[in-house]
Amino acid sequence: MLICFALLVFVAQVSAQESYTINRTIVTVYRDGVAHVRVEASVDPTEPSVTLPLLSSSVYNVLALDEDNEPLYYEVSEANITIYTLGASRLVLEYDTDALTSKAARMWTVSFTTPHQLDLYLPEGATIIYFNAPPASIRTEGERLVLTLPPGVWEVSYVLEAPPSPPPQPPPQPQPPQLPTTYLALAALCVAVAVIASLLSLRHRRPLALESLKKEEADVLHFLRERGGRALEAELREAFPYIPKTTMWRLVKRLEKRGLVTVEKVGMQNVVKLKRSKD
Numbered sequence: 001m002l003i004c005f006a007l008l009v010f011v012a013q014v015s016a017q018e019s020y021t022i023n024r025t026i027v028t029v030y031r032d033g034v035a036h037v038r039v040e041a042s043v044d045p046t047e048p049s050v051t052l053p054l055l056s057s058s059v060y061n062v063l064a065l066d067e068d069n070e071p072l073y074y075e076v077s078e079a080n081i082t083i084y085t086l087g088a089s090r091l092v093l094e095y096d097t098d099a100l101t102s103k104a105a106r107m108w109t110v111s112f113t114t115p116h117q118l119d120l121y122l123p124e125g126a127t128i129i130y131f132n133a134p135p136a137s138i139r140t141e142g143e144r145l146v147l148t149l150p151p152g153v154w155e156v157s158y159v160l161e162a163p164p165s166p167p168p169q170p171p172p173q174p175q176p177p178q179l180p181t182t183y184l185a186l187a188a189l190c191v192a193v194a195v196i197a198s199l200l201s202l203r204h205r206r207p208l209a210l211e212s213l214k215k216e217e218a219d220v221l222h223f224l225r226e227r228g229g230r231a232l233e234a235e236l237r238e239a240f241p242y243i244p245k246t247t248m249w250r251l252v253k254r255l256e257k258r259g260l261v262t263v264e265k266v267g268m269q270n271v272v273k274l275k276r277s278k279d
Helices: 002-019 180-210 215-226 234-238 245-257
Strands: 019-027 035-043 050-053 059-065 075-078 080-083 090-097 103-105 107-114 117-120 125-131 137-141 144-149 152-160 231-232 263-266 269-274
Touching: 002 263, 019 107, 035 050, 059 075, 080 090, 125 144, 144 152, 215 231, 215 234, 215 245, 215 269, 231 234, 234 245, 234 269, 245 263
Parallel strands: 019 117
Antiparallel strands: 019 035, 035 090, 050 080, 059 090, 075 080, 103 107, 107 152, 117 144, 125 152, 137 144, 231 269, 263 269
């Protein structure tokens, strides 16, 4: 009985670990010390969410996309991020952090702990002077050194070459003769007419965009109009219980991308506002 119980526990642990697979992780370090992290993973479309480790607890410019480049809802907690991936089979996570690098005199050091293999792209013109363990490989891509690092604790130090001086500026060229003021006024009038014509064209096209809305999107816009043009995202979920949470969040993002609504963060809530046309 104990052996069977141990086998069941092992199978459950393996299943939990296989909810996602990291395909590739790229860390690109720039000359100012900011690091951009990109994680590409395969996920189980039947799982409601996955939790991935972050290389730092201090991250910003976070973006999570599915295979259709649609944004995914996420929550960051300390050094982990939970992404709601129900229905998605692939995931791309990107974020920036300046907590991986430090500088002493002319020497930069990038240090982190990674649970999986990654490719570290050092800044252009970097010369490595120390690493705490041999990388799996070192290569060059353009002006950058690329280190393939297995899972573990890593510390890489480097110095940067001085940026190249700008090329000499050509001597100033003689200025062309100035156009008469009458021609300039005529050109300005033509530009103004073109801008007004473009605005009128966009105004007439707007109903076509509304006609192409899906039923759920039109229902949400109608609900916002009845609420005075604004509502909390939580109120939308309550008003449309048949729409899953992640599907509602993607629906709102689509309406925002089409310029029909705006989303404003107020405290811990998202306020969805109907974007009124400026007639």
